[in-house]
Amino acid sequence: MISFISGRLLSLMVTTLVASIVVFMLMQVLPGDPALIILGMNAEPETVAALHRQLGFDQPMWLRYLQWIGGFFVGDFGTSITYSVPISELLGPRIMVTVPLALMSMLISIFGAIVIGVYAAANRGKIGDTIAMGIAQIGVAIPNFWLALLLILLFALKLLWFPASGFSGWDDGIWNGLRSLVLPALALGLPLAAILGRVTRSAVIETLGEDFIRTARAKGLSRSAALWKHAVPNALIPVVTIVGLQFSFLLAGTIIIENVFNLPGIGRLVFQAIAQRDLVTVQSLVTLLAASVIIVNFVVDLVYGYLDPRLSNGGH
Amino acid sequence: MSNASNTAIAAEPGIVVRVLASRNLVIGLIVTFILIAMALVSFVWTPFSPTALNFAEKLQAPSLRHWFGTDNFGRDVLSMIMVGARNSIAVSIVAVVVGAGIGVPLGAVAAARGGWIDGVVMRMSDLAFAFPALLTAVIITAIFGPGAVNAMIAIGIFNIPVFARVTRGASMGLWKREYVQAARCAGRSDTAITALHILPNINHVLLVQVTIQFALAIVAEAGLSYVGLGAQPPMPSWGKMLNDAQTFIYDAPWLAIFPGLAITFAVLGLNLLGDGLRDILDPKVRRQR
Numbered sequence: 177m178i179s180f181i182s183g184r185l186l187s188l189m190v191t192t193l194v195a196s197i198v199v200f201m202l203m204q205v206l207p208g209d210p211a212l213i214i215l216g217m218n219a220e221p222e223t224v225a226a227l228h229r230q231l232g233f234d235q236p237m238w239l240r241y242l243q244w245i246g247g248f249f250v251g252d253f254g255t256s257i258t259y260s261v262p263i264s265e266l267l268g269p270r271i272m273v274t275v276p277l278a279l280m281s282m283l284i285s286i287f288g289a290i291v292i293g294v295y296a297a298a299n300r301g302k303i304g305d306t307i308a309m310g311i312a313q314i315g316v317a318i319p320n321f322w323l324a325l326l327l328i329l330l331f332a333l334k335l336l337w338f339p340a341s342g343f344s345g346w347d348d349g350i351w352n353g354l355r356s357l358v359l360p361a362l363a364l365g366l367p368l369a370a371i372l373g374r375v376t377r378s379a380v381i382e383t384l385g386e387d388f389i390r391t392a393r394a395k396g397l398s399r400s401a402a403l404w405k406h407a408v409p410n411a412l413i414p415v416v417t418i419v420g421l422q423f424s425f426l427l428a429g430t431i432i433i434e435n436v437f438n439l440p441g442i443g444r445l446v447f448q449a450i451a452q453r454d455l456v457t458v459q460s461l462v463t464l465l466a467a468s469v470i471i472v473n474f475v476v477d478l479v480y481g482y483l484d485p486r487l488s489n490g491g492h
Numbered sequence: 493m494s495n496a497s498n499t500a501i502a503a504e505p506g507i508v509v510r511v512l513a514s515r516n517l518v519i520g521l522i523v524t525f526i527l528i529a530m531a532l533v534s535f536v537w538t539p540f541s542p543t544a545l546n547f548a549e550k551l552q553a554p555s556l557r558h559w560f561g562t563d564n565f566g567r568d569v570l571s572m573i574m575v576g577a578r579n580s581i582a583v584s585i586v587a588v589v590v591g592a593g594i595g596v597p598l599g600a601v602a603a604a605r606g607g608w609i610d611g612v613v614m615r616m617s618d619l620a621f622a623f624p625a626l627l628t629a630v631i632i633t634a635i636f637g638p639g640a641v642n643a644m645i646a647i648g649i650f651n652i653p654v655f656a657r658v659t660r661g662a663s664m665g666l667w668k669r670e671y672v673q674a675a676r677c678a679g680r681s682d683t684a685i686t687a688l689h690i691l692p693n694i695n696h697v698l699l700v701q702v703t704i705q706f707a708l709a710i711v712a713e714a715g716l717s718y719v720g721l722g723a724q725p726p727m728p729s730w731g732k733m734l735n736d737a738q739t740f741i742y743d744a745p746w747l748a749i750f751p752g753l754a755i756t757f758a759v760l761g762l763n764l765l766g767d768g769l770r771d772i773l774d775p776k777v778r779r780q781r
């Protein structure tokens with residue numbers, strides 16, 4: 177187990193470092209001189225050169241990379257070119273939007289998946305199964321930004337239950353903050369619930385066929401008790417893996433969904449930074465996003481290895 | 493092997509019967525056919541011009557004259573959706589060809605050679621998976637500029653690791669089979685074995701993956717156009733239409749409903765086609781039924 181973890185940890189760090197190099201290199205080929213964007217197209221060449229020096233563009237590339245990545249270890253992600261403030265300051269309030277949004281979406285996805293997947297598995301082959309899986313099939317096909325528009329149309333404009341866009345901030349009371357996140361979280365979470373629901377169904381069906389379920393039934397446990405106490409907890413192992421894989425989808429989803437709902441989160445910040453050629457911000461945010469995906473997958477691997485010891489011993 | 497599989501197929505019902513028996517496949521084929529037909533017909537005929545402005549008929553609700561209504565410039569939504577199908581299909585085809593064209597050979601080499609080559613290919617695909625696909629696409633279109641062609645490349649690039657993994661995973665076990673070992677002993681090169689024995693035995697897996705990636709490419713293209721990085725006006729695209737619709741969502745909800753339905757319809761059809769192909773082509777799934 178120890179060697180399994182340390183091996184994984186090493187590959188995690190290498191992958192993250194290589195990812196940061198890839199991002200750094202990509203940013204070097206991005207067209208558009210940030211100095212010209214700050215100063216305007218008609219700036220004097222001397223002023224541009226001075227700003228280049230100030231931004232550190234006159235130094236060799238490897239030195240700039242080392243300075244930038246070195247900062248990560250002390251929580252310094254560089255200074256945003258457009259906002260002229262440290263990126264860590266930009267991150268604070270935006271994390272408070274994106275992380276709750278991602279968590280709510282994930283809860284919706286898991287809850288929805290268990291409801292639809294267990295229901296379909298328990299009614300396997302019956303009409304309820306067909307309907308549940310039909311709904312899931314459609315849910316998988318619906319793009320989240322379209323679902324977002326439909327949710328806005330129904331719940332914000334017709335029923336007036338939730339705000340159509342914007343975020344009131346947490347100072348206004350937790351309930352108001354949560355209210356502005358409900359529709360975005362549904363738009364992100366429901367399509368994921370459909371994908372996860374199909375996985376849950378087949379996982380539950382598979383466990384229902386195992387010997388220990390027969391034993392549980394034989395010792396007098398009711399069908400629903402055997403289902404919820406034994407089949408579902410065991411079926412959750414493969415489901416956990418998919419939840420981890422969905423994290424990357426979720427992050428990508430926030431980029432579009434935060435734009436649809438005009439939410440001041442990380443996804444919108446990345447998108448705006450790309451549009452404004454705020455290279456340092458893009459570079460640091462993309463690296464942080466990639467690192468979070470790598471770390472989440474690492475944690476999922478660990479949980480999976482813990483739940484299923486065969487993997488950590490025999491596997492790598 | 494080829495003898496064994498021939499007798500196995502002969503004992504089963506014919507291909508037409510198997511296709512018709514899979515509801516997923518039939519629906520998937522019909523939807524995909526409608527999608528392609530819509531795109532092809534749009535080259536020679538659309539109810540109205542998809543680009544001509546007609547302010548006299550702007551923001552009309554669906555009617556017999558304009559089945560899906562008109563937008564704020566008076567353009568017919570059905571005509572725009574038909575032409576938009578062209579864009580979606582073209583972007584997705586190129587994206588899948590780029591992804592499979594590079595990913596399949598990479599995966600095949602990784603499986604054939606193993607060792608450090610396998611390690612490098614797999615670590616590279618791990619790395620690619622660390623970047624949320626859409627984020628990569630946004631960055632790539634930011635580097636090369638927005639547009640349909642760059643959207644194709646951007647989506648194609650994140651298809652590469654998917655095809656590399658699937659190809660490697662499916663062919664790995666085949667290299668240990670007796671008939672492959674025999675071919676090796678007979679002096680066949682790895683390339684020849686891959687072409688003659690490995691790829692023909694995994695083509696059903698690849699075909700299913702192609703339909704899945706095609707569906708994902710349609711969503712990705714719509715997402716990129718939605719944020720303004722895909723096809724540029726006046727070329728209609730489903731994602732762009734949804735973005736334009738947002739301004740008028742209260743007064744003209746049909747503008748938001750029909751392009752979204754088109755995307756969902758296309759993706760649903762391709763997913764069903766993929767499921768259906770898996771049903772009839774994958775021997776493992778076939779045996780379970």
